[in-house]
Amino acid sequence: MHKFHQVSFPNDPVNYLCPNWDDMNHLAFAVSQQIKKQKTKFDRIVTLAKGGWPMTRSLVDFLEVPTVASIGVKFYSGLNQRLERPQIYQDIPISVQGEAVLLFDDVADTGESLVFTQDYLKTRGVKEIKTATLFYKPHSKLKPDFYGAETATWIVFPFEQFEMMELLNKKWSKNGVESQKIKQRFEEMKFSQDFIEACHAY
Secondary structure, eight states, rough: OOOOOOOOOOTTOOOOOOOOHHHHHHHHHHHHHHHHTTTTTOOOEEEEETHHHHHHHHHHHHHTOEEEEEEEEEEEEEETTTEEEEEEEOOOOSSOOTOOOEEEEEOOOOSSSHHHHHHHHHTTOSSEEEEEEEOTTTSSEEEEEEEEEEEOOOEEGGGGGHHHHHHHHHHHHHTOOHHHHHHHHHTTTOOHHHHHHHHOOO
């Protein structure tokens, strides 16, 4: 079982799982091996923006699937302002009629994006569709056909360190954590020291 860096902090009920880029590549490879074991062939990988973007390139390499498309779906118009119906803000610019498609995202959390996009792609005429994620959370509405690891932990991806530093800085500051302690926590999460200094989040 692949081990990921996890941290927890005093007076914070959340555990944080902090995969690095090597971990992410390992998970993408694990997903590709599951797919190859089933001898499943795809015409195209459709990746969900933006979480699926980074590791789609690795999947292309591991699976030798040359064609990729991206689709963006949103459920919120603002902070905690949920839309009545999900909206596609970036549609697929090409035809997927008659194709076998692998729908990929970084994590199946609520699973709503995957469920919505899977149904939408069927209306676009895909012949076959399978889902894949790096991480799968057991409360997700959809269990991917292929996934790298299962966790219920809050995942902090390596491509969102600035965003997470700002979010966690606000959270911890509100709870009375001193600036220097916040910086130490970021270091414990193995955030890049250069990023910590540049972000000025603390």
